Amino acid sequence: MTDKKFSTKNLHLDRLSKPEHGALHKPIHTSVAFGYENARDLAAVFQGTKNGYAYSRQLNPTISALQNKITKMEEGIATLAFSTGMAAIAATMLSLLRAGDNIIASSFLFANTRSFLSTLEGLGITVTLVDPTESKNIEAAITPDTTIIFVETIANPVTQVADLAGIGAVCLKHNILYCVDNTLTTPCLFLPKTVNASLVINSLTKSIGGHGNALGGTVTDTGLYDWSLFKNIKSSGNHSEMSQWGITQIRKKGLRDMGATLSPESGHRLSIGSETLSLRLERACNNAMSFALFCNKHPLVTQTFYPGLKNHPQHIRATELFNSFGTLVSINLNDKIDCFEVLNNMKTVIASTNLGDNRTLGIPVAHTIFYELDSKQRESMGIKDSMLRFAIGIEDEQDLLDDLNQALEQARGMAND
Numbered sequence: 001m002t003d004k005k006f007s008t009k010n011l012h013l014d015r016l017s018k019p020e021h022g023a024l025h026k027p028i029h030t031s032v033a034f035g036y037e038n039a040r041d042l043a044a045v046f047q048g049t050k051n052g053y054a055y056s057r058q059l060n061p062t063i064s065a066l067q068n069k070i071t072k073m074e075e076g077i078a079t080l081a082f083s084t085g086m087a088a089i090a091a092t093m094l095s096l097l098r099a100g101d102n103i104i105a106s107s108f109l110f111a112n113t114r115s116f117l118s119t120l121e122g123l124g125i126t127v128t129l130v131d132p133t134e135s136k137n138i139e140a141a142i143t144p145d146t147t148i149i150f151v152e153t154i155a156n157p158v159t160q161v162a163d164l165a166g167i168g169a170v171c172l173k174h175n176i177l178y179c180v181d182n183t184l185t186t187p188c189l190f191l192p193k194t195v196n197a198s199l200v201i202n203s204l205t206k207s208i209g210g211h212g213n214a215l216g217g218t219v220t221d222t223g224l225y226d227w228s229l230f231k232n233i234k235s236s237g238n239h240s241e242m243s244q245w246g247i248t249q250i251r252k253k254g255l256r257d258m259g260a261t262l263s264p265e266s267g268h269r270l271s272i273g274s275e276t277l278s279l280r281l282e283r284a285c286n287n288a289m290s291f292a293l294f295c296n297k298h299p300l301v302t303q304t305f306y307p308g309l310k311n312h313p314q315h316i317r318a319t320e321l322f323n324s325f326g327t328l329v330s331i332n333l334n335d336k337i338d339c340f341e342v343l344n345n346m347k348t349v350i351a352s353t354n355l356g357d358n359r360t361l362g363i364p365v366a367h368t369i370f371y372e373l374d375s376k377q378r379e380s381m382g383i384k385d386s387m388l389r390f391a392i393g394i395e396d397e398q399d400l401l402d403d404l405n406q407a408l409e410q411a412r413g414m415a416n417d
């Protein structure tokens, strides 16, 4: 599924960065501060003229090893880690946007990102939400104030695939910063850099960490953007090269000043989890494909959303862009079937939010993630009251199919009673 380089690189990165005593893992450094024999060196680290650690809110050796891993995975030039994916998104936006700016984003955004954009509106930033499956919608929305275009690779829960390459070309033409949230695909399935993304967001909480035991998020600079043309960049007093201006500003404003730092313990868990990313995804994506094919044929399922299905509106695009189709499968059930019953009947699948866990999780979306919207708004997003979203894990494939089958049969029985 992925080239050999991805897994190999990923597994050997810590060792090649020469940790103490030849340790194969970068150890968990819990020290908040770092001491210097020569105080001038401490000053040089503060001033950015010398590499080193001063205070762990900004940089810590365990976190720096994780950042390097993500940079290598995304084939970028620099990465900053944060306590959660949302912290990475918020810090990036708050560092780079000013009142009066406009952001164009996908109308199918992850619900919390969408909610955060409404917070930005309160700060005088205008937000335009458009259907990103056609880049012409994005281009038509551009104004002289448009500063960032923000999209996700595969939308959650209806799995629309953005016109990632088309939008990249639009951003290049208009010199707009292109920020792609790669969480649903991860660098194992898709490299946003290949479609001209300037910044890449990953929630490490999901597939990269993979075990549902630590929160974390990153922003990676792909090195493609000419920061000297970005109107909100502060380059004076900036010792770094122009390529580092963006990440330096996010580090200073978004990480140092806002302080949503990733803890070394969580960083270590995420780093260990990331070692098996390609293995886990290969299994989970295969499971998701079988699960989606099963749903697609089942008489009680009226609609199945999965980019791997031939009847998915962006199936060809997904085939061209991604190494596989991800782990998210959503279904709409026949009106007579109660989605709560189906989920309650399931024995392997757990009723839970989150995705990218090793375990398969299911959630009735209309009643949870989108309960604050009215049913008309939900319908416009393709979300029926009967929708179930499954985040497929790495169980044995047949067990998942059997579990759904018996849950649906039992629910059918109840509907007929």
Ligand SMILES: *Cc1c(COP(=O)(O)O)cnc(C)c1O
Binding pocket: 084, 085, 086, 087, 110, 113, 152, 156, 181, 183, 184, 203, 204, 205, 206, 215, 216, 217
């Ligand atoms: C979960 C998620 C986030 C937020 O990540 P957290 O680590 O939970 O804060 C952002 N974007 C997408 C697409 C996600 O699925």
